[in-house]
Amino acid sequence: MTELATYNFAYLDEQTKRMIRRAILKAIAIPGYQVPFASREMPMPYGWGTGGVQVTASIIGPEDVLKVIDQGADDTTNAVSIRAFFQKVANVAVTTHTKDATIIQTRHRIPEQQLEKGQVLVYQVPIPEPLRFLEPRETETRKMHALEEYGLMHVKLYEDIARHGRISTTYAYPVKVAGRYVMDPSPTPKFDNPKMHMSEALQLFGAGREKRIYAVPPYTDVVSLDFEDYPFEIQKFEQPCALCGAQGVYLDEVVLDDKGGRMFVCSDTDHCEDRREHGHAGEMLAPAKEAAE
Amino acid sequence: MNIKTQALSGGFQEPVFHSQGVFRMLMDGMARPGTVHTIAMDIGQPEPLGQAAGAIALTLCDHDTPTWLSAGLLKSPAAEWIGFHTGAPITREKAESRFAFVEAGVAPSSFGLFAAGTQEYPDRSTTLVIEIGALGQGQALTLKGPGIQQTTTVKLKGLPEVFPRLWADNRALFPRGVDVILTAGKSLLCLPRTTQIAVQ
Numbered sequence A: 001m002t003e004l005a006t007y008n009f010a011y012l013d014e015q016t017k018r019m020i021r022r023a024i025l026k027a028i029a030i031p032g033y034q035v036p037f038a039s040r041e042m043p044m045p046y047g048w049g050t051g052g053v054q055v056t057a058s059i060i061g062p063e064d065v066l067k068v069i070d071q072g073a074d075d076t077t078n079a080v081s082i083r084a085f086f087q088k089v090a091n092v093a094v095t096t097h098t099k100d101a102t103i104i105q106t107r108h109r110i111p112e113q114q115l116e117k118g119q120v121l122v123y124q125v126p127i128p129e130p131l132r133f134l135e136p137r138e139t140e141t142r143k144m145h146a147l148e149e150y151g152l153m154h155v156k157l158y159e160d161i162a163r164h165g166r167i168s169t170t171y172a173y174p175v176k177v178a179g180r181y182v183m184d185p186s187p188t189p190k191f192d193n194p195k196m197h198m199s200e201a202l203q204l205f206g207a208g209r210e211k212r213i214y215a216v217p218p219y220t221d222v223v224s225l226d227f228e229d230y231p232f233e234i235q236k237f238e239q240p241c242a243l244c245g246a247q248g249v250y251l252d253e254v255v256l257d258d259k260g261g262r263m264f265v266c267s268d269t270d271h272c273e274d275r276r277e278h279g280h281a282g283e284m285l286a287p288a289k290e291a292a293e
Numbered sequence B: 001m002n003i004k005t006q007a008l009s010g011g012f013q014e015p016v017f018h019s020q021g022v023f024r025m026l027m028d029g030m031a032r033p034g035t036v037h038t039i040a041m042d043i044g045q046p047e048p049l050g051q052a053a054g055a056i057a058l059t060l061c062d063h064d065t066p067t068w069l070s071a072g073l074l075k076s077p078a079a080e081w082i083g084f085h086t087g088a089p090i091t092r093e094k095a096e097s098r099f100a101f102v103e104a105g106v107a108p109s110s111f112g113l114f115a116a117g118t119q120e121y122p123d124r125s126t127t128l129v130i131e132i133g134a135l136g137q138g139q140a141l142t143l144k145g146p147g148i149q150q151t152t153t154v155k156l157k158g159l160p161e162v163f164p165r166l167w168a169d170n171r172a173l174f175p176r177g178v179d180v181i182l183t184a185g186k187s188l189l190c191l192p193r194t195t196q197i198a199v200q
């Protein structure tokens, strides 16, 4: 990271920021449409969220408070590195608390706590094109979006039903934005899709390697594709979080020992910690609490 | 002050932070159509360019954004001011402009000649910055669309009478179309192409 010695505020040069800012404004004006932009080299490899990092770098100011999550956690290497990067190049305040953040950069999750007006959620996107697995040629997928030709996507989902008795897609589940563009919500679990609908926060998506930016404005319809006889459903978990007892949240499986012991805990670590601080306890913590009494 | 000095004076005192601040107002404005934002910093822009309009030029324009100016702006020191501070080439072709600035009291007869983008690339379109009399007073309009919870009311003074009709034509092109930023002195308000306008 020695090349950072003579960086501009937030690392990117002003001309690059202007170009990305113009792309962001067009992305907001055409919800769900992928705006091409001239992605820059960042001092981190692709796959580390260079698209999201460039979006964040173009919008962030000295007054912002930044939170970075990776699969819901604030403490993974990826999240820690990106947070440290912005502390260094923009000298901004950082937080792990969802409610305190003005900008939240995320990889693969939407926080459990409902986002509020004024907050911006920046997604790191690996593959922005929801039609790519159906059609490898960019010229063709662009034409499909232009003509609103989404029949193939429905055929694919319906083949799923024929094969599995249900739609088997659980991540990057396609959505239709503002009744027009089919959009890839990035590899978030479909559990998070309903949170995108009519969100009070602005949602921005950056794909670095694929050079695309797209957006969902606040209070915008985001509908998961489905069929009348097979309506969209989110994942349901049989038990609450083992640490905080939360229900109706997205859980990760944690292996406890080599004898098959395992538990399910909140993927959103801030949400889980906040609940525990407020006295909530799941079954893994409850016995310890009783013993102390 | 002669025309030359006027063109060279002003600009953002702290370009990096001021352009970031103005951009965030624009981002919030596009994300919440109809919300009024105020540019506080003095940028010394020459008449008839307004303060908010000038700040938008400083924030978004550069040598990659051919910029079109209405007749009054074109023959004023504002043209040279924009050129000097942003590097944007001033174009007479509406269709090739990425930004267009319109002084107060001039009604565009049509948006048709500005770039609306293509069906494949609807982002390749002009953003018009139109100066009007005042935001927050005058004729009441109801806005609806993405970024607006149900509906919102805006009051606009000096909006060209033809505007709602031009806007309806623009809406019909979606996803193609122009986006508009209305300015009045220090204030601005955004109308992305998704916004529906009804006269109350």
Ligand SMILES: [Zn+2]
Residues within 6 Å of the ligand: A241, A242, A243, A244, A245, A246, A265, A266, A271, A272, A273, A275
């Ligand atoms: Zn928990």
